[in-house]
Amino acid sequence: MFGIKISPAWDISENDATPEEIYLNRRKFLENTGKLGGNILAFNTLSNLLTPKGVFAASSSFSKSISQNETNLADLRDRVTSEILTSRYNNFYEFGTLKGDISLLAKKLPVGEWTIKVEGLVHEPRILDVDKIVQTMPLEQRVYRLRCVETWSAIIPWSGFSLRELIKILNPLSTARYIKFKTFVDPNIAPGQKKRFWEPWPYVEGLSMSEAMHNLAFVAVGMYGHQLNPQNGAPIRLVVPWKYGFKSIKSIDVIEFVKDRPNTFWQTVSPLEYDFWANVEPDVPYAKWDQRFEVLLGKTKKEKTMLYNGYAAQVAKLYS
């Protein structure tokens, strides 16, 4: 496993998940970090290392590295999720409800100099600078399945850090039982928040503290070896692979530690269809959809959905 800090059973091989053209870019990106050591990636700053300049600058050892991987990549081309799809088929209601429009509409999102307000049951409320978070966190890459409640799925290589490492830094009080996340509110840049003014903006999601402290709960700042695209939740988002995708809140603006279970966006909008937990459970119809099957983006054949999206061995004990 290349560039993965942790390589347990839940991890998908990056060769299984990444199409060739994307893998090439990621290799360039990684080699230009100059910080690769063993299985651990250490990064300096988000702005220095996840910029397009960093991603696309070539290095002398690059060609040889690629050729050594060509066989594996060729075998797996028809199984992977292309970034072309994951960057152009997006749910981000802040910008609108048409998946194909989001990548254009989200370009207005000002992702530079992003801060996160940390509040609630913490020893010290504070404002976090995302660039500084990235400097201090042990960045790693993880390849996760993403299962949308709408029954489509994707396999995506994320860059970021485990949520529990961030929580340790944020130092919540022992009375905190849940962690609540909010997305930005700015109807001037997010036309969905203007047009659908009656929705309970901001988008809110949450996890129990035991879920949040699970090693699989991840905070992503990049994907496919570069900084997150706005439509994918730049500059910082949650990735909770055993839950339906809407739990993985994008463009985090506020983190709040709370005693009581938060009212989440979709629970508020449609309480009979959505619950707080939203774990991927194929035998339980959820919202409008039969959840037994899914279609991987770019494919047409249905596949069986796995309990907890394939992460049952790791997370089932959270719910036993």
Added chain:
Amino acid sequence: MGTEEGTEVERPVHKVYLGEFRISRFEVSNLEFEIFQPSHTRSVSSPCDQCPVTMINWFEASSYCKNKNGRLPSEAEWEKAARGPAGYRYSFGENPDQSKSNFGYEFQVGVKAVNSFQPNGFGLYNMSGNVWEWVDDWFSFYAKAKRETRSEMMVFNEKILRGGSWYNTAYYVNVGMRFKLNPDIKLNSIGFRCAWDIQ
């Protein structure tokens, strides 16, 4: 009228000349509306007699006001009234302040009675926050509307809503902000108040 803080929908800030008018101090309450329409069903977010009536579409709101020998306020009248004599950004003042109006809470909190909080400088209650309010106008961009002549504005099929509700952030309760919706739609966060011409 309008605000530079918004989008092209709110711009440009421009002058509108209004005749004299009267406008209700309060949002229409459940009790008031149900005398007019006894079959009305209250929203769980607005359950009390003195809570603002919600779950009414634009046509029902307009009919109620006509029954009171009035009408829905025009958009310009509503904004003039909401800004108060000082022309504030919010009906309660220049800066967002949750102690002065019902906004910025979670959806589950619900409305406050129509006489809650202090009135603005014109004596009007809850024009920022509590519930959205239908106004008379069809949506149109300001740039295309030379004056407040309603017939010219009937170029789109959505009616204007103003003022925001209890679960909206400060952006939405800024009285210069404009929102629009199909007039047939009923929501648990939309109410109204009436206006009258000066005889």
